[in-house]
Amino acid sequence: MYPKEFILSLFIVVIDVISAEWNTKDFMKREHSLIKPYYGSGLDIPFWQFTGSTIVTPNYIRLTDDTQSKRGAIWNSAPVNVRNWELQVHFKVHGKGKDLFGDGFAIWYAKDQMVDGPVFGSKDYFQGLAVILDTYSNHNGPHNHQHPYISAMVNNGSLTYDHDRDGTHTQLAGCEAKFRNLDFDSHIAIRYEKDVLTVSTDIENKAAWKECFQVKGVRLPTGYHIGVSATTGDLSDNHDIMSIRLFELDLPDDVSN
Numbered sequence: 001m002y003p004k005e006f007i008l009s010l011f012i013v014v015i016d017v018i019s020a021e022w023n024t025k026d027f028m029k030r031e032h033s034l035i036k037p038y039y040g041s042g043l044d045i046p047f048w049q050f051t052g053s054t055i056v057t058p059n060y061i062r063l064t065d066d067t068q069s070k071r072g073a074i075w076n077s078a079p080v081n082v083r084n085w086e087l088q089v090h091f092k093v094h095g096k097g098k099d100l101f102g103d104g105f106a107i108w109y110a111k112d113q114m115v116d117g118p119v120f121g122s123k124d125y126f127q128g129l130a131v132i133l134d135t136y137s138n139h140n141g142p143h144n145h146q147h148p149y150i151s152a153m154v155n156n157g158s159l160t161y162d163h164d165r166d167g168t169h170t171q172l173a174g175c176e177a178k179f180r181n182l183d184f185d186s187h188i189a190i191r192y193e194k195d196v197l198t199v200s201t202d203i204e205n206k207a208a209w210k211e212c213f214q215v216k217g218v219r220l221p222t223g224y225h226i227g228v229s230a231t232t233g234d235l236s237d238n239h240d241i242m243s244i245r246l247f248e249l250d251l252p253d254d255v256s257n
């Protein structure tokens, strides 16, 4: 007969293995992740650079505060050489505006980093992927979706992001998502697996991912950079990032004999 403690600890180990299964298959890449405490031993954040209005606090990184005409960004200095990945961003968009607020932020997987510009704080005619969390509708005509709105755009450097149309003519897909001024944590996951792009949110306080959209046949090279940028204009909001985690996906089919 086993002592009670042993059985209990065995039970806990089994529970741990089940709950940790996701983490043991997919590996968080420390050099592409940004988690607390942000600072290393010195004054630099290892692997990350920031620009513009960005400030780093112990608990969050504020890309813009709730004032007009700000641009801020944070970029991962290490190029991503992982073929299949999932990027999870814990964020908070909040401000005093009840009906008028903006402009939003963008999560990047792009060739150029640290280049200031008009697309939610980063450069236009970019090369790579932008997942845009747009809080303000610039569109004056009849609208087919509400804001806040999440969309994805892939660019080879030839396309411009058209704010007047909220990027609708260049987007791959999108979904409405009420992610602003929430009292609980909000997360977005961008999964890029075998040329399939899936964007999901966890913004309903359910600790579960809900698919926003999925697009097949998305071709992205390796070696680009992860970044997040935000902007305010006439309207404003705080755009805060709590964490960024990049996981390398361990796909069974990748194992070749």
Ligand SMILES: [Ca+2]
Pocket (backbone or CB within 6 Å): 103, 134, 135, 136, 137, 138, 163, 166
């Ligand atoms: Ca907009």
